[in-house]
Amino acid sequence: MNAKKTIKDIDVKGKRVFCRVDFNVPMEDGNVTDDTRIRAAVQTVNYLAEQGAKVILASHLGRPKGEVNKDFRLTAVGERLAELIGKDVKKLDSSIGEEVENAVSTMDEGDIILLENVRFHAGEEKNDADLAKKFAALADIFVNDAFGAAHRAHASTAGIAEFIPGVSGFLLEKELDVLGKALSDPERPFTAIIGGAKVKDKIGVIDNLLDNVDNLLIGGGLSYTFTKAQGYETGNSLVEEDKIELAQSFIQKAKEKNVNLYLPVDAVVADAFSAEANVQTVKIDSIQDGWMGLDIGPETAALYADVIKKSKLVIWNGPMGVFEMEQFAAGTKQVAEAMAETEGYTVIGGGDSAAAVEKFHVADKMDHVSTGGGASLEFMEGKELPGVTVLQDK
Numbered sequence: 001m002n003a004k005k006t007i008k009d010i011d012v013k014g015k016r017v018f019c020r021v022d023f024n025v026p027m028e029d030g031n032v033t034d035d036t037r038i039r040a041a042v043q044t045v046n047y048l049a050e051q052g053a054k055v056i057l058a059s060h061l062g063r064p065k066g067e068v069n070k071d072f073r074l075t076a077v078g079e080r081l082a083e084l085i086g087k088d089v090k091k092l093d094s095s096i097g098e099e100v101e102n103a104v105s106t107m108d109e110g111d112i113i114l115l116e117n118v119r120f121h122a123g124e125e126k127n128d129a130d131l132a133k134k135f136a137a138l139a140d141i142f143v144n145d146a147f148g149a150a151h152r153a154h155a156s157t158a159g160i161a162e163f164i165p166g167v168s169g170f171l172l173e174k175e176l177d178v179l180g181k182a183l184s185d186p187e188r189p190f191t192a193i194i195g196g197a198k199v200k201d202k203i204g205v206i207d208n209l210l211d212n213v214d215n216l217l218i219g220g221g222l223s224y225t226f227t228k229a230q231g232y233e234t235g236n237s238l239v240e241e242d243k244i245e246l247a248q249s250f251i252q253k254a255k256e257k258n259v260n261l262y263l264p265v266d267a268v269v270a271d272a273f274s275a276e277a278n279v280q281t282v283k284i285d286s287i288q289d290g291w292m293g294l295d296i297g298p299e300t301a302a303l304y305a306d307v308i309k310k311s312k313l314v315i316w317n318g319p320m321g322v323f324e325m326e327q328f329a330a331g332t333k334q335v336a337e338a339m340a341e342t343e344g345y346t347v348i349g350g351g352d353s354a355a356a357v358e359k360f361h362v363a364d365k366m367d368h369v370s371t372g373g374g375a376s377l378e379f380m381e382g383k384e385l386p387g388v389t390v391l392q393d394k
Ligand SMILES: Nc1ncnc2c1ncn2[C@@H]1O[C@H](COP(=O)(O)OP(=O)(O)O)[C@@H](O)[C@H]1O
Pocket: 195, 196, 197, 198, 199, 219, 220, 221, 222, 238, 293, 294, 295, 317, 318, 319, 320, 321, 322, 323, 324, 349, 350, 351, 352, 353, 354, 373, 374
């Protein structure tokens, strides 16, 4: 991938800048529970404002499926950003239309506006040209600093650059630099840990990882599709039925490639997806009807911790369990602590994984906490990231 122009390479003074950030942060009861991604954007936002740009920030939050949904408004995010930068952030209730055009037309140099969730428009995820054109009409320059969403070809991450010139922000530049260096000639043993709940997004990544890594550890919601592929029952656990065969083929490929593929040997199961559920620890071949796996078991966690501590490079994306609930947090905590202890170079990717290492107070022990989960995985696979491809070459 060619080096891309950054905000340092252009003059932004007096210009209207449409700056796409990834403020898709974990929320609970309308409050931001982890502000890692907001803090990660501060450098770019401050720089643009200090240079005298008119800063128009845009982000998605969650997956509201193209409709306005009050649970996915960016209001609390804007408030948190304002606290962090110590400047006013004018939060709007829409991302296109008259309110937005009027607000932009009265901006002074250094002013900051935060648009409403761009995914309230169905055209965003469809990369609709009309919507992209409307975003572009608000600004003179497109700055992409949304590394976490750079693997999405959406109207505000990619389409917009068809109409106005695009450059990268500091966060996007740093992520590409650090991840690129770690992976260009990986230190070995090289271990990848994949978990979380976005099974469809992540399972495909495994194919390419099997060409590169020495050890692959699978946990989280993703692991039960593999459990099923091993021929065991999974009760009510998260399983993508149409990916079972693919999981079987990965088990085979790992053998052929001499990759150590580690799958859970035990699980913490519950009779409901709830912090108050009844819970027990079972061997992986003994998940009963009516129970669901919500964390890796202690034997699995110990095994994974041991592999991590012996690795020279470890990348981790996706929690090992529903760590937000105390009863299902132990597996993720143990993996996080092993990551903190290993002498190997450690990279964490993903909004929830970053939140997990924050929660367990080990974020500062990691070599790099990436703001992108899917994005860092796709980058590691060597895939082009649409949000990067559209930017101007140096
Ligand atoms: N066994 C499981 N069943 C259901 N959800 C799970 C399970 N394990 C982890 N999760 C959930 O996965 C979510 C994170 O998944 P994902 O978005 O893929 O990770 P990231 O944001 O780090 O890329 C967490 O909110 C966690 O509660």
